[in-house]
Amino acid sequence: MLKSEDIKEIIINSIKETITDNKDININDHFIGPNSTIESIDIVQIISSIEDSLESHNIKGFDLFDSIFKFDKLTFEELTDVIEKELNEFKHDSNFR
Numbered sequence: 001m002l003k004s005e006d007i008k009e010i011i012i013n014s015i016k017e018t019i020t021d022n023k024d025i026n027i028n029d030h031f032i033g034p035n036s037t038i039e040s041i042d043i044v045q046i047i048s049s050i051e052d053s054l055e056s057h058n059i060k061g062f063d064l065f066d067s068i069f070k071f072d073k074l075t076f077e078e079l080t081d082v083i084e085k086e087l088n089e090f091k092h093d094s095n096f097r
Contacts, residue, residue, distance in 0.1 A: 001087065001088075002054075002057060002059075002087065004080060004081075004084055006057075007080050007084055007087075008027060008080050010050055010053040010054070011046075011050060011076055011079060011080060013053065014049035014050045014053065017049055018042050018045045018046045018049060019038070019042060019046075023037065025037075025038070025076075027077050027080070028075055029075060029076060030073060030074070030075050031046070031068075031075060031076050031078075031079050032068065032069075032071065032072075032073060032074045033071075033072055033073025033074060034073065035073065036073075047065055047068065050064055050083070051063075051064050054087075059087065059090070062086070062087070062090055064083065064086075067082055067083070067086045068082065
């Protein structure tokens with residue numbers, strides 16, 4: 001199972017891969033919500049990148065979209081907690097490998 005620091009690293013790498021216009025974004029910035037400076041298309045790409053990275057860690061079928069959009073606002077730090085919580089629940093699913 002991935003640790004919190006591993007999840008943060010995945011998120012940071014996904015941000016770097018997606019946000020290419022030299023925005024200075026860090027783990028404490030807002031990912032979604034009224035204080036987010038990230039374009040909608042970039043949010044979708046970051047989510048997709050995170051899911052791809054999780055799959056490369058043999059976590060297949062994890063749907064981050066449903067988990068994220070339960071919230072009105074979310075920082076990247078909070079996103080780490082959401083992913084960690086959802087992964088703990090997901091591991092009990094029979095599809096977890």
